[in-house]
Amino acid sequence: MDYIKNLSHLFSKFPTIGPRTASRFVFYLIKQPKESIDELLRAIEQIKNKIQLCKFCFNPYSIDDFSGAKPETALCNICQNPSRNKTVLCVVEKEADLISIENTKKYNGLYFILCNGAGAFKNEEINNLRINELQERIFNPQNFGFNKTIFSEIIIATNPTLEGRAASVLILRALLDKLKASLIKVTHLAKGIPFGGELEYADEETLESAFEGRK
Ligand SMILES: [Zn+2]
Numbered sequence: 001m002d003y004i005k006n007l008s009h010l011f012s013k014f015p016t017i018g019p020r021t022a023s024r025f026v027f028y029l030i031k032q033p034k035e036s037i038d039e040l041l042r043a044i045e046q047i048k049n050k051i052q053l054c055k056f057c058f059n060p061y062s063i064d065d066f067s068g069a070k071p072e073t074a075l076c077n078i079c080q081n082p083s084r085n086k087t088v089l090c091v092v093e094k095e096a097d098l099i100s101i102e103n104t105k106k107y108n109g110l111y112f113i114l115c116n117g118a119g120a121f122k123n124e125e126i127n128n129l130r131i132n133e134l135q136e137r138i139f140n141p142q143n144f145g146f147n148k149t150i151f152s153e154i155i156i157a158t159n160p161t162l163e164g165r166a167a168s169v170l171i172l173r174a175l176l177d178k179l180k181a182s183l184i185k186v187t188h189l190a191k192g193i194p195f196g197g198e199l200e201y202a203d204e205e206t207l208e209s210a211f212e213g214r215k
Contacts, residue, residue: 004023004026007026009022010022051063052074056079056110056144056146057079058112058116058133059076059095061077065077079144084110086109086141087152088109088151088153088155089151089153089154089155090157091154092114092157093159093164096199096200097199100207101199104211106208107211109153112130112133114131115128116129116130129167129170138154138179138184139178139182152184153185153187154179154184156172157199159197159198159200161198164198187214188214189213189214
């Protein structure tokens with residue numbers, strides 16, 4: 001068995017990691033003391049055992065945060081937070097975009113993570129978009145414990161990339177008729193993040209003004 005090749009192959013499946021970086025990881029690990037390797041193995045295991053995806057928004061959260069509280073609701077800290085504005089829903093492509101928006105501290109509504117893939121989605125992953133799930137959350141929030149929630153605004157915050165725009169078109173195509181009938185307003189982030197850029201890498205000021213200028 002070629003152990004080095006085997007582990008390199010596993011690392012090369014990670015988003016943005018090519019075969020060269022993958023083998024560098026392996027050579028780095030070979031030189032680490034056993035304790036560091038054990039620590040790494042434990043941390044990886046905890047990702048699987050301690051992290052759940054929020055039932056409403058698909059944001060990963062630690063089940064430790066709710067020890068003794070009410071984990072049966074299976075909602076993340078954002079969705080469970082009573083001070084969040086539950087009339088606004090921001091649709092992002094991936095977890096990292098949610099974190100960038102949270103870091104601006106200017107948005108206080110709920111989120112929905114659209115892509116079920118490894119990162120920002122690529123064309124071939126178009127079937128991994130959670131369009132049906134989004135539809136259920138917008139029109140049947142009571143299925144997730146938000147009894148009295150009626151969204152008044154859906155912010156489409158996909159990235160200004162070809163894929164992000166395609167995703168936004170797909171959402172609108174699937175939901176527009178129902179949204180129109182429901183009087184829910186659909187907004188898009190203001191221009192400011194350059195085409196091809198991603199929310200994940202935008203500086204806070206740019207992201208803030210893209211949010212404030214949404215229409
Ligand atoms: Zn959530």
